[in-house]
Amino acid sequence: MIRQYMERFHRIRKDWTVSEKSWEPSALELRETQFTLGNGAFGSRGIYEELPQDSLPGTFMAGFYDRVGSQVAELVNIPNPFRLSFTLRGEQLGIGKMDHSSHRRDLDLKHGILFRHTQYRDTKKRRYDYRSVRFLSMADRHLGVMHADLTATDAAAEIDVEGALDMSVWNSGTVTEGRKKHWRIREVSNEGGFEYVRIEGLENNYSVGFATALLIRQGTRKWVAKDSHFKLRLRKGQTVSVTKIFVIHGTQDRDPDKLLVRCVDHLRDVIKAGAQQVARQHIRTWDKLWSTATITIKGAPHDQKALRFNTYHLLACAPAPGSRGSIGAKTLSGDGYRGHIFWDSDIFLMPFFTHTYQNAAVDMLLYRYDRLNPAREIAKKFGYRGAMYPWESAGAGTEETPAWAKGLDGSVIEIFTHEQEHHITADIAYAVNRYYTMTGDDNFMLDCGFEMLFETARFWASRVEYNRRTKFYSISNVIGPDEFHEKVSDNAYTNMLAKWNLLNAHRMAAHMKKDYPREFTSLCRRINLRPSEIDEWKQIAPRIAMKVRDDGVIEQFDGYFKLRRVRLAGRDAYGLPKLPKNFQWSGVQKTQLLKQADVLMLIFLLSDVFNTKTKKVNYQFYEPRTTHKSSLSAGMHTIPAAELGEKEAAYNFFRAAAFLDLENVMNNTHEGIHAASLGNVWMATIYGFAGLTHVRDELHIKPRLPKAWSQLSFSYRWKETDLKFVIEADKVKLTVRSNRKTLPGRIKVYGKYQEFPVNKAVAFSKSGKQ
Numbered sequence: 001m002i003r004q005y006m007e008r009f010h011r012i013r014k015d016w017t018v019s020e021k022s023w024e025p026s027a028l029e030l031r032e033t034q035f036t037l038g039n040g041a042f043g044s045r046g047i048y049e050e051l052p053q054d055s056l057p058g059t060f061m062a063g064f065y066d067r068v069g070s071q072v073a074e075l076v077n078i079p080n081p082f083r084l085s086f087t088l089r090g091e092q093l094g095i096g097k098m099d100h101s102s103h104r105r106d107l108d109l110k111h112g113i114l115f116r117h118t119q120y121r122d123t124k125k126r127r128y129d130y131r132s133v134r135f136l137s138m139a140d141r142h143l144g145v146m147h148a149d150l151t152a153t154d155a156a157a158e159i160d161v162e163g164a165l166d167m168s169v170w171n172s173g174t175v176t177e178g179r180k181k182h183w184r185i186r187e188v189s190n191e192g193g194f195e196y197v198r199i200e201g202l203e204n205n206y207s208v209g210f211a212t213a214l215l216i217r218q219g220t221r222k223w224v225a226k227d228s229h230f231k232l233r234l235r236k237g238q239t240v241s242v243t244k245i246f247v248i249h250g251t252q253d254r255d256p257d258k259l260l261v262r263c264v265d266h267l268r269d270v271i272k273a274g275a276q277q278v279a280r281q282h283i284r285t286w287d288k289l290w291s292t293a294t295i296t297i298k299g300a301p302h303d304q305k306a307l308r309f310n311t312y313h314l315l316a317c318a319p320a321p322g323s324r325g326s327i328g329a330k331t332l333s334g335d336g337y338r339g340h341i342f343w344d345s346d347i348f349l350m351p352f353f354t355h356t357y358q359n360a361a362v363d364m365l366l367y368r369y370d371r372l373n374p375a376r377e378i379a380k381k382f383g384y385r386g387a388m389y390p391w392e393s394a395g396a397g398t399e400e401t402p403a404w405a406k407g408l409d410g411s412v413i414e415i416f417t418h419e420q421e422h423h424i425t426a427d428i429a430y431a432v433n434r435y436y437t438m439t440g441d442d443n444f445m446l447d448c449g450f451e452m453l454f455e456t457a458r459f460w461a462s463r464v465e466y467n468r469r470t471k472f473y474s475i476s477n478v479i480g481p482d483e484f485h486e487k488v489s490d491n492a493y494t495n496m497l498a499k500w501n502l503l504n505a506h507r508m509a510a511h512m513k514k515d516y517p518r519e520f521t522s523l524c525r526r527i528n529l530r531p532s533e534i535d536e537w538k539q540i541a542p543r544i545a546m547k548v549r550d551d552g553v554i555e556q557f558d559g560y561f562k563l564r565r566v567r568l569a570g571r572d573a574y575g576l577p578k579l580p581k582n583f584q585w586s587g588v589q590k591t592q593l594l595k596q597a598d599v600l601m602l603i604f605l606l607s608d609v610f611n612t613k614t615k616k617v618n619y620q621f622y623e624p625r626t627t628h629k630s631s632l633s634a635g636m637h638t639i640p641a642a643e644l645g646e647k648e649a650a651y652n653f654f655r656a657a658a659f660l661d662l663e664n665v666m667n668n669t670h671e672g673i674h675a676a677s678l679g680n681v682w683m684a685t686i687y688g689f690a691g692l693t694h695v696r697d698e699l700h701i702k703p704r705l706p707k708a709w710s711q712l713s714f715s716y717r718w719k720e721t722d723l724k725f726v727i728e729a730d731k732v733k734l735t736v737r738s739n740r741k742t743l744p745g746r747i748k749v750y751g752k753y754q755e756f757p758v759n760k761a762v763a764f765s766k767s768g769k770q
């Protein structure tokens with residue numbers, strides 16, 4: 001039986017399980033987000049199948065957006081496939097509806113399975129034992145399964161079961177809009193006992209087909225419920241098992257019959273193979289994902305679980321292989337930020353995928369490559385050259401930032417990020433380049449990467465403005481990563497990344513010309529890139545303005561130092577600064593307060609450009625001014641804090657990020673998992689505590705584990721080489737596995753270059769080789 005089979009794998013290993021041990025109505029939406037299941041193609045919130053009041057069912061199909069009725073395109077909340085409702089003697093079985101004596105749900109992070117066990121008591125005190133298990137297959141990304149067992153413990157009972165798709169779903173209302181439904185039902189039919197439903201997006205005729213079967217087993221009797229509905233009588237102590245299997249396919253094909261055949265044939269094949277086989281493949285696929293993604297910590301079980309929770313959600317939202325898709329700011333776990341894709345995916349999520357699950361990283365970059373033309377259009381619209389990527393992106397690659405949104409104090413505010421947050425274009429170039437230097441994937445570069453680097457450089461060359469007085473190039477009217485300050489000039493992050501983008505494109509043009517002359521000529525011809533333009537990149541870059549104080553503090557933007565200093569008063573439970581009492585958000589732009597890392601983000605990304613002294617003075621200056629009102633902030637602070645020996649602060653920042661969604665630190669987890677923070681937790685562990693840095697072609701390792709961690713182990717892929725680290729307080733053990741004869745670059749441990757024979761573990765202590 002599928003449930004027992006799944007339970008065998010689960011064995012309630014505490015450190016791989018996130019649990020809900022009682023029914024807490026106030027945590028309903030929070031748990032729905034936390035218990036989201038996903039396989040990259042779909043995500044489905046961890047709703048209760050009987051849909052208690054205030055449930056927020058959310059099932060999202062990566063890449064399916066619609067804009068009808070809203071300011072901008074939204075990730076569509078499609079019908080909820082996990083609904084299942086039982087009625088016994090007229091009383092509905094359900095949490096909050098019927099009394100219960102015990103209840104728990106367990107999310108198995110290892111295999112992406114949600115277990116549930118609730119013991120109910122009806123109004124006559126008769127008991128019912130209810131267990132369910134569900135998963136979205138990681139092996140077959142169109143498939144989902146839910147299995148429920150109901151036992152009438154005390155007395156015989158008439159039961160009525162209903163398992164049709166739940167159509168009563170909507171996209172959340174936002175500040176200026178009400179709730180929206182982004183699809184209409186185009187077809188409902190019954191095909192050989194399977195329920196078939198086809199919906200269609202309102203805007204673009206995108207069709208999604210659902211084929212569902214409800215398989216019933218009572219004693220030795222087995223059948224398929226007609227119309228997903230049946231009634232039966234349970235004897236005292238008897239169990240009825242219901243297995244709901246559904247397949248979902250999306251298409252833009254105009255021939256709806258094809259979709260029907262695809263869904264129904266697929267479902268038939270799955271049923272023939274059997275749910276157990278499906279479960280086995282699902283488990284195997286998760287095991288494979290974890291084999292490279294696992295991070296093991298000894299000594300701190302809570303941190304260990306938090307890390308697994310974060311990694312689980314990273315794997316659950318990783319683009320399906322070959323999808324050419326990316327990841328929204330709230331993964332596939334909620335409709336916060338309308339499912340839009342920000343720099344979060346390029347800067348915060350790419351490193352995890354690049355070093356553990358490279359295919360997903362490629363898909364994320366292809367998502368951007370496929371939208372190079374809309375980015376060219378945006379540049380043109382603003383009067384620039386090259387490609388200017390939108391701040392918020394959805395399906396089409398056009399700008400999707402809403403004009404209005406809710407501010408930190410709940411008021412409606414006008415949004416300017418789409419007009420001013422230009423650093424996204426350099427962030428994407430940075431992501432392309434980082435992927436290349438970490439993987440050496442020449443094919444990707446020849447097919448897509450070089451073109452992206454050149455088109456983004458072109459944009460910056462047209463975006464900078466020459467100041468005759470200072471003889472420097474300025475970039476005015478921007479918003480940097482710190483979104484508290486709008487319409488500023490010469491934001492250090494934007495300017496430095498623009499400069500980097502130009503210099504790097506110049507370097508890459510030389511590299512391509514030398515190593516791939518034919519392809520270089522053909523690309524230049526295709527995008528009409530002239531040698532004089534490439535020369536111009538090199539001339540502009542060194543003259544882009546950046547202000548640095550005598551003590552080395554980089555001015556976040558022109559005039560920042562003149563703003564009012566507000567002292568943050570005290571720290572919260574995670575060690576994050578608190579705002580002074582009665583602080584008014586409305587005047588925040590006139591203060592030096594930061595929403596999130598800005599200069600420190602720059603220093604992290606271009607780490608080898610800055611020396612330790614510069615890192616230190618800037619950390620000391622900006623950290624006390626940062627409010628961490630963005631989920632992108634706390635986790636990334638771990639890295640400079642750890643590097644500079646601020647051990648306690650580093651650990652606090654790590655915990656604030658690692659528990660961000662587990663403990664609802666920002667009070668908005670109900671809107672969805674904070675994707676960027678997931679990536680931050682991974683980076684904080686690897687680049688903060690394990691102390692890995694890439695310096696040109698070299699890898700340097702200088703661990704600084706938190707006191708509570710006695711050991712940290714993980715895998716790290718670098719240019720077709722798998723590195724397996726086991727790190728303790730004063731010791732690094734490294735095993736290099738590769739088919740290459742030589743290492744991709746030199747490796748320095750504790751400040752000394754070391755030799756690494758392939759396939760052999762070598763250990764080093766701070767004092768030398770062991």
Ligand code: IFM
Nearest residue numbers: 329342343344630632676
């Ligand atoms: O991309 C971020 C931005 O940096 C801060 N506001 C939220 C966005 C989405 O996470």
